[in-house]
Amino acid sequence: MKKFLLIALFIGVFSMLCFANGQVEEKEQVKELKLFHFKVSQVDQWEQIAKDYKAVNPKVNLTIETVGGAADWSTTLKTKFAAGAGPDIFVVDGPALAMTFSEYLTDLSDEPWVDNVLESAKRPMIFNEKLMGMPFNIEGYGFIYNKEIFRKAGITTAPRTLSELREAAQKIQAIGVIPFGNGYSEWWVIGMHLMNIPFAAQPDPTAFSAALDNGTASIVDNQLFTDFKDLFDLTLEYGNKNSLTTDHNAQMALFNTGQVAMVQQGNWKEVGIYEANPNADIGILPIPINDDLQVSNKVPVGVPFYWVVNNQSDLQEEAKDFLNWMVSSEKGKSYLTDEFGYIPAFDNIDSNLLGGISNDLLAFAGKGDTIPWSFTTWYGGMYNEFAEHTQKYVAGEITYDVMLQDMQDSWVKLSK
Amino acid sequence: MIAEKRTYKVTIAEIVVIFFALLFLTPFYFVIINSLKPFGEILKSAASLPKSLTWGNYSNAFEKINFLKVFFNSLLITTITLVLLVIIGSMTAWWIVRYKSRFTTILFFAFIAAMITPFQAIMIPLIRVITQLNFINTRIGLIIVYMGYSTPFTVFLYHGFIKSVPIQLEEAAIIDGCSIPQIFSYIVIPLIKSMTTTVLILQALLIWNDFLLPLLILTKKDLHTIPLAVFSFFGQYTNRWDYALATLVLGMLPIIIFFLVMQKYVISGVRAGSVKG
Amino acid sequence: MNLIKKTILATIFLGPATIFFVLIIAYPFFSGIFYSFTEWNGVNAEPVWVGLRNFIEIFKNDSQFLASFWFTLRFTFTTLILTNVLAFVFALVLIQPIKSRGPLRTIFFLPNVIGGVLLGFIWRFIFVNGFSALGDLTQFSVFLLPWLGTPATGFWSIVIVYTWRSVGYLMIIYIAHLLNIDSHLLEAAQIDGAPNYILFTKVILPLSMSAITVCLFLVLSWAFKSFDIVLSLTAGGPFRSTETVALNIYYEAFSYSNFGMGSAKSLVYFVLVGSITILQVFLTKRKEIEA
Numbered sequence: 001m002k003k004f005l006l007i008a009l010f011i012g013v014f015s016m017l018c019f020a021n022g023q024v025e026e027k028e029q030v031k032e033l034k035l036f037h038f039k040v041s042q043v044d045q046w047e048q049i050a051k052d053y054k055a056v057n058p059k060v061n062l063t064i065e066t067v068g069g070a071a072d073w074s075t076t077l078k079t080k081f082a083a084g085a086g087p088d089i090f091v092v093d094g095p096a097l098a099m100t101f102s103e104y105l106t107d108l109s110d111e112p113w114v115d116n117v118l119e120s121a122k123r124p125m126i127f128n129e130k131l132m133g134m135p136f137n138i139e140g141y142g143f144i145y146n147k148e149i150f151r152k153a154g155i156t157t158a159p160r161t162l163s164e165l166r167e168a169a170q171k172i173q174a175i176g177v178i179p180f181g182n183g184y185s186e187w188w189v190i191g192m193h194l195m196n197i198p199f200a201a202q203p204d205p206t207a208f209s210a211a212l213d214n215g216t217a218s219i220v221d222n223q224l225f226t227d228f229k230d231l232f233d234l235t236l237e238y239g240n241k242n243s244l245t246t247d248h249n250a251q252m253a254l255f256n257t258g259q260v261a262m263v264q265q266g267n268w269k270e271v272g273i274y275e276a277n278p279n280a281d282i283g284i285l286p287i288p289i290n291d292d293l294q295v296s297n298k299v300p301v302g303v304p305f306y307w308v309v310n311n312q313s314d315l316q317e318e319a320k321d322f323l324n325w326m327v328s329s330e331k332g333k334s335y336l337t338d339e340f341g342y343i344p345a346f347d348n349i350d351s352n353l354l355g356g357i358s359n360d361l362l363a364f365a366g367k368g369d370t371i372p373w374s375f376t377t378w379y380g381g382m383y384n385e386f387a388e389h390t391q392k393y394v395a396g397e398i399t400y401d402v403m404l405q406d407m408q409d410s411w412v413k414l415s416k
Numbered sequence: 417m418i419a420e421k422r423t424y425k426v427t428i429a430e431i432v433v434i435f436f437a438l439l440f441l442t443p444f445y446f447v448i449i450n451s452l453k454p455f456g457e458i459l460k461s462a463a464s465l466p467k468s469l470t471w472g473n474y475s476n477a478f479e480k481i482n483f484l485k486v487f488f489n490s491l492l493i494t495t496i497t498l499v500l501l502v503i504i505g506s507m508t509a510w511w512i513v514r515y516k517s518r519f520t521t522i523l524f525f526a527f528i529a530a531m532i533t534p535f536q537a538i539m540i541p542l543i544r545v546i547t548q549l550n551f552i553n554t555r556i557g558l559i560i561v562y563m564g565y566s567t568p569f570t571v572f573l574y575h576g577f578i579k580s581v582p583i584q585l586e587e588a589a590i591i592d593g594c595s596i597p598q599i600f601s602y603i604v605i606p607l608i609k610s611m612t613t614t615v616l617i618l619q620a621l622l623i624w625n626d627f628l629l630p631l632l633i634l635t636k637k638d639l640h641t642i643p644l645a646v647f648s649f650f651g652q653y654t655n656r657w658d659y660a661l662a663t664l665v666l667g668m669l670p671i672i673i674f675f676l677v678m679q680k681y682v683i684s685g686v687r688a689g690s691v692k693g
Numbered sequence: 694m695n696l697i698k699k700t701i702l703a704t705i706f707l708g709p710a711t712i713f714f715v716l717i718i719a720y721p722f723f724s725g726i727f728y729s730f731t732e733w734n735g736v737n738a739e740p741v742w743v744g745l746r747n748f749i750e751i752f753k754n755d756s757q758f759l760a761s762f763w764f765t766l767r768f769t770f771t772t773l774i775l776t777n778v779l780a781f782v783f784a785l786v787l788i789q790p791i792k793s794r795g796p797l798r799t800i801f802f803l804p805n806v807i808g809g810v811l812l813g814f815i816w817r818f819i820f821v822n823g824f825s826a827l828g829d830l831t832q833f834s835v836f837l838l839p840w841l842g843t844p845a846t847g848f849w850s851i852v853i854v855y856t857w858r859s860v861g862y863l864m865i866i867y868i869a870h871l872l873n874i875d876s877h878l879l880e881a882a883q884i885d886g887a888p889n890y891i892l893f894t895k896v897i898l899p900l901s902m903s904a905i906t907v908c909l910f911l912v913l914s915w916a917f918k919s920f921d922i923v924l925s926l927t928a929g930g931p932f933r934s935t936e937t938v939a940l941n942i943y944y945e946a947f948s949y950s951n952f953g954m955g956s957a958k959s960l961v962y963f964v965l966v967g968s969i970t971i972l973q974v975f976l977t978k979r980k981e982i983e984a
Binding site: 072079082101103241244246249380381388 | 734735736737738817818820821822825839840841842843846928929930931932933943944947948949950952
Binding site for chain 2: 699702703705713716718719724779782783786789797801802806808809810811816818819822823826830857861869920921939946952956959962963966970
């Protein structure tokens with residue numbers, strides 16, 4: 001009996017603990033500002049930011065919630081909202097996800113930082129002429145290339161068009177190096193970043209998407225999608241074998257060991273490359289879709305995520321103040337450039353970067369030679385389906401025409 | 417003669433099984449050797465032995481994720497859940513076996529059904545419940561979810577075992593005037609000890625390694641568990657294998673030790689439990 | 694024992710488990726049923742009632758759902774056989790008085806110490822980086838295959854990882870049950886001079902039937918639900934050829950933001966898996982001998 005009582009006691013105490021737990025923490029003068037982000041690698045910096053902000057603004061206690069890593073962070077965010085526990089400030093990766101949260105967005109158009117945001121970084125988050133999100137930084141991707149191999153192959157100028165790229169690939173192959181390291185097993189390499197090119201290269205990408213929505217345009221008979229075949233085939237013809245086995249890690253392994261001359265990746269890989277080879281001589285090339293210099297010589301640059309303020313929150317003003325502090329105070333700015341190593345999305349913040357990829361990207365951006373990240377506007381599930389169709393083409397399961405038709409069908413299905 | 421022939425055959429079987437065991441170990445070979453290489457070398461040559469041992473990954477990982485803290489969190493959550501699970505699971509299973517009624521039958525089938533329910537089906541409503549109860553970002557909230565989630569399997573394991581435990585001892589105790597709680601604590605609990613060790617091992621693994629639920633419920637860094645910490649080295653576009661593997665090894669060690677300790681009891685427990693009439 | 698006392702005791706013994714179960718599983722499950730009749734992106738405030746539309750859509754227009762069901766069936770069946778045969782054989786060997794017994798048991802159980810999502814990542818790393826490195830070294834054709842790059846290698850990679858993961862777990866259960874078999878029975882049969890295969894089919898196998906029921910059920914319930922390993926190992930690729938149903942439901946609910954549709958799919962799936970599992974338990978239970 002004694003033992004039994006003990007167990008009953010244990011359960012009793014435990015359940016009391018359960019109920020007690022819900023009641024503490026309520027009465028406090030300090031306001032609890034909840035911020036949600038998914039860059040798990042930045043957890044420590046964010047904790048520090050919370051402390052620094054508290055020093056300036058003792059009334060606000062910034063609580064950082066970090067979810068993400070390899071896991072689908074947007075799933076967690078959606079789950080939180082579904083459960084009625086949305087944070088005060090959170091991130092979305094672009095207009096498509098923002099639309100999912102359309103009931104929760106706050107207008108940020110009148111914030112003091114708005115004028116300093118790069119125009120291209122602002123555009124995607126403008127709905128009904130209201131700016132609904134704040135970018136921190138820009139990222140870009142393209143063909144990261146090994147300049148040493150290019151020199152050995154006798155390529156003196158960086159390729160700007162498809163023909164120039166083909167020529168370069170032939171020269172590289174001639175010296176026994178594989179020109180392209182394709183990571184086509186990775187859905188975002190093929191279904192998102194690569195497929196972005198024919199969408200973003202359209203004269204007016206937004207209008208093109210709208211035309212696809214209302215059926216006045218089609219992927220099947222669009223000239224740029226026809227052009228795209230040559231580019232796609234070029235990477236396959238001069239690429240590593242088993243590209244459907246190669247994920248982004250394997251891709252970087254090929255590149256870092258000098259087995260391939262180019263990989264389609266972005267500036268997020270820069271740190272890793274220099275860590276593998278501190279003296280790496282690298283740069284980034286556009287992904288040229290055809291021979292028209294006006295179209296081909298542009299790199300896709302976009303904003304990886306936007307900060308948005310939850311309009312259901314009681315602390316909207318506090319949230320806006322904090323975001324403003326991040327991009328206007330010296331302390332806040334130094335986090336962006338020094339701690340996070342970002343290419344800022346603001347014209348009044350100087351970047352602090354030395355790497356070959358970032359420098360090339362900045363040069364392209366400075367000349368305005370950029371195309372947008374159209375994939376951030378695609379409907380949910382589009383990446384999955386585009387990855388499916390393009391991978392089938394790579395595997396030789398379907399022809400290029402069927403691939404375009406399947407993509408068109410996916411668009412129609414998902415835009416419903 | 418027969419005995420000798422059997423030994424010979426057993427030896428061959430042993431060799432075959434050892435071969436399989438070596439195959440089973442290969443992933444651990446990859447994990448351990450790569451946890452001792454710098455990041456660049458991991459990507460260059462994944463299969464070869466490290467050129468020199470980089471213990472820095474371990475000290476770095478240890479520091480970066482505040483290992484002691486996440487270890488404590490994992491330990492606390494796992495231990496409390498296990499204790500509750502064993503007590504509540506065995507009580508429930510015993511009652512279901514010994515006092516069969518319409519309600520217990522329905523309950524048992526509901527538990528079985530729970531074991532085949534895909535988690536995605538209940539994920540959003542579940543988090544809704546936890547939020548409404550104010551349990552988000554509390555360890556207790558996570559423990560309660562584990563209780564709900566792991567009780568069915570625990571009851572299932574105990575149920576199968578208790579069925580094979582002879583009822584005579586309990587009947588004799590009733591005649592001697594023991595109350596039901598007494599019978600349960602002094603007779604049943606010792607009898608099902610071996611299944612308790614099995615339950616402990618199996619559930620400890622599930623809870624120690626679980627990723628999705630802590631991810632959804634514990635979003636504050638102070639509360640993070642070991643799997644969440646390992647994942648902090650995987651980004652959307654980049655994976656820091658060097659730190660992640662080192663953290664993984666650190667996180668594996670406690671559970672391996674736990675298994676080694678418990679393994680002894682599993683076997684002796686099974687022996688003791690097999691004395692039956 | 695009077696009725697009141699019994700009710701009180703029943704409440705103490707069954708109450709906690711029932712409460713946890715209702716709160717964490719039953720209630721969310723039933724609200725999931727409600728959502729399956731709605732259109733809802735999971736985020737916005739109000740789900741819209743659409744009646745049976747989601748269910749009609751699943752059976753009429755969703756070939757990918759059926760494809761993923763077929764994949765899951767093939768995968769479950771293959772894994773079911775492989776894991777149980779290996780686990781049973783290992784258990785039989787590892788109850789013999791051999792020196793390496795302890796370490797071997799530990800080794801087979803070891804894969805369980807790594808959690809699902811991570812395990813998928815590690816194996817992905819091995820299939821992609823490790824195998825190609827081994828292939829360059831040894832030139833064995835098996836390492837040079839395009840692992841994870843074709844539907845076939847994708848399928849087998851998942852089977853391999855699942856088998857690797859589950860064998861030790863099942864082996865423990867088989868060992869526990871085999872040690873419980875009355876050794877007198879085996880000795881009696883041996884003294885009678887029964888050959889090994891007779892010993893196996895007529896004595897050991899029938900006596901292990903209850904363990905086999907449990908292990909088959911376990912693998913069925915795991916494999917049918919398989920999600921985390923597949924997500925991090927292949928993510929359903931290449932071209933969605935290795936998409937399990939759980940993954941399909943996950944994408945539907947969270948990538949496509951159709952939580953209503955996702956709920957409907959999981960309900961359909963729950964019924965299908967439930968029927969298959971009941972059938973299995975029914976079939977193997979018939980062969981069980983009450984020990």
